[in-house]
Amino acid sequence: VQLVQSGAELRNPGASVKVSCKASGYTFINYYIDWVRQATGQGLEGMGRIDPEDGGTKYAQKFQGRVTFTTDTSTSTAYVELSSLRSEDTTVYNCAKGGTWGQGTQIPVSS
Numbered sequence: 497v498q499l500v501q502s503g504a505e506l507r508n509p510g511a512s513v514k515v516s517c518k519a520s521g522y523t524f525i526n527y528y529i530d531w532v533r534q535a536t537g538q539g540l541e542g543m544g545r546i547d548p549e550d551g552g553t554k555y556a557q558k559f560q561g562r563v564t565f566t567t568d569t570s571t572s573t574a575y576v577e578l579s580s581l582r583s584e585d586t587t588v589y590n591c592a593k594g595g596t597w598g599q600g601t602q603i604p605v606s607s
Contacts, residue, residue: 497521499591499598506604512579515601517591524572525549530592531565531576534600543589546574581605 502516517529531543544555546565553565564577574591581603588600 497593497596499593499596501589501591501598501601504602504604506606507581508607509582509605511581511605512577513581513603514575514577515589515591515603517574517576517598519572519574519593522593524567525569527593529565529567529574531563532590532592534588534590536587543576548574578603 498520500518505513507513519529525548528545528547530545533541533543535541542556543559543563544553544565546553546567548567548569551567555563559578562579566575566577567573568575576589576591578585583605586603586605588602590600591598
C-alpha cells in the first residue's frame, strides 16, 4: 500500500492550491482518504475525508467553504483543493488511508 503526493508548491495569499495523492496497492474505492495538515506548534489538524466509492465528503468545520475533496477513480488519485490561502495555511499537507500516509506536500504561502 502506498500513497504518493504531489510536490511542494509556493502560493501567494488569496490563491488556491490543489494537492494530489495517488494510491496504489489496494482497491481505491474501498477505503476513505483522510486529509490532515501539520499545524505548527499544535500537532496534527484533521481537514476531513472523502469516500472514493461515492464521492461523499466530510469537512472539518474550520475548513468548510474553503476546501474541496475530489477523487479520480480511473487513476486512484485523491485531491484536496484549498482556496483563499493565507500565511497561516503554510504547512505540510498529508493524505492518509488507515495507517498509511503520503509523504506530505509542503505548501508555503507568502507574498
